[in-house]
Amino acid sequence: MAELVALEDPKARAVNEKHGDDHGVNLTKLRALAKRLKTQQELAIELWQTGDTAARLLAILICRPKAFERDDLDVMLREARIPKVHDWLVNYVVKKNPHAEDLRQAWFADPDPVVASAGWALTTERVAKQPEGLDLAELLDLIEAEMKNAPDRLQWSMNHCLAQIGIEHLGHRARAIAIGERLQVLADYPTPPNCTSPFAPTWITEMVRRQNGK
Incomplete structure (x- = not known):
């Protein structure tokens, strides 16, 4: 979480907020962080539970899409009110899930x-x-x-x-x-x-x- 805070960029936040997204992390840097962390399902769940938008985007990138139960994804989708989190969750996780x-x-x-x-x-x-x-x-x-x-x-x-x-x-x-x-x-x-x-x-x-x- 501290590393995500350090990646905060006011210019990125201004651009993102125009699209309804409340975070200021450059997505290229976020993807680089995810690449370094690799797949970590337990960490992904912890990041999601923080409710922080940048943390949830990172969680989506490092999770195992097929590991989620149906009801877990239903709850997550209903929590995902930020457009980018919603889109990534559907496209990167739900579409790859057996449910x-x-x-x-x-x-x-x-x-x-x-x-x-x-x-x-x-x-x-x-x-x-x-x-x-x-x-x-x-x-x-x-x-x-x-x-x-x-x-x-x-x-x-x-x-x-x-x-x-x-x-x-x-x-x-x-x-x-x-x-x-x-x-x-x-x-x-x-x-x-x-x-x-x-x-x-x-x-x-x-x-x-x-x-x-x-």
């Missing part, structure tokens, strides 16, 4: 929109890698009905799922683009040069163009 599908189903329709956003993120992963058993038309129905007025983090996850359906599944592409055009979610999102807009019709079109260009 990922069970948690996806449990979180998908959770009344807490932050928890539901994790369910949608795991669903997007399945859309891309293991769509068998998913009802893509039903997912598009839900997105069309609910995404426009969803809270920010849930809206972002639903939009990602919309784009992924359009990118990966030709039979649903036209409808996915049409939904995006009609809802206009993230149409005005500020996008740096040389980056792809998260506006689903633009995102789908660009990614399909790249795939076809290979």
Whole structure:
């Protein structure tokens, strides 16, 4: 913990706070620390229990994702209110855990929109890698009905799922683009040069163009 405090950088904190993250540790330095520590599950659990954001990010990097029980991950996800902690926990831990599908189903329709956003993120992963058993038309129905007025983090996850359906599944592409055009979610999102807009019709079109260009 003292080492994490020593890595605190006011400039990094200012940048992170703009994204809702309450820590000031440069992530490159945090990853270097994790590389030095290597995998240490017990230490990871202790770091997580501090509640400190930088400590929790470090915990995610040094834990064993498959070692967590289902209920442990459910509690951790519900505690993870900071965007970066939430994203890393889902992407670096939950997706690699054998309970990922069970948690996806449990979180998908959770009344807490932050928890539901994790369910949608795991669903997007399945859309891309293991769509068998998913009802893509039903997912598009839900997105069309609910995404426009969803809270920010849930809206972002639903939009990602919309784009992924359009990118990966030709039979649903036209409808996915049409939904995006009609809802206009993230149409005005500020996008740096040389980056792809998260506006689903633009995102789908660009990614399909790249795939076809290979």
